[in-house]
Amino acid sequence: MNTESCPRCGRPAEESAPASRHRTGEGTLSYRRCACGSWLVRLGEHVIGATGTH
Numbered sequence: 001m002n003t004e005s006c007p008r009c010g011r012p013a014e015e016s017a018p019a020s021r022h023r024t025g026e027g028t029l030s031y032r033r034c035a036c037g038s039w040l041v042r043l044g045e046h047v048i049g050a051t052g053t054h
């Protein structure tokens with residue numbers, strides 16, 4: 001029951017495909033591009049932040 005959503009626009013993060021993944025000591029870090037243009041930073045199963053690269 002991951003209800004991940006973009007902190008900026010509230011869209012479900014599952015709608016976007018992961019762009020890249022990195023293995024870290026804390027889990028898999030992945031980046032997804034949201035429809036609003038933000039990059040969602042996901043660690044494991046949780047969205048931990050978003051970056052705006054406009």
Ligand SMILES: [Zn+2]
Pocket residue numbers: 006007008009010011034035036037038
């Ligand atoms: Zn968004």
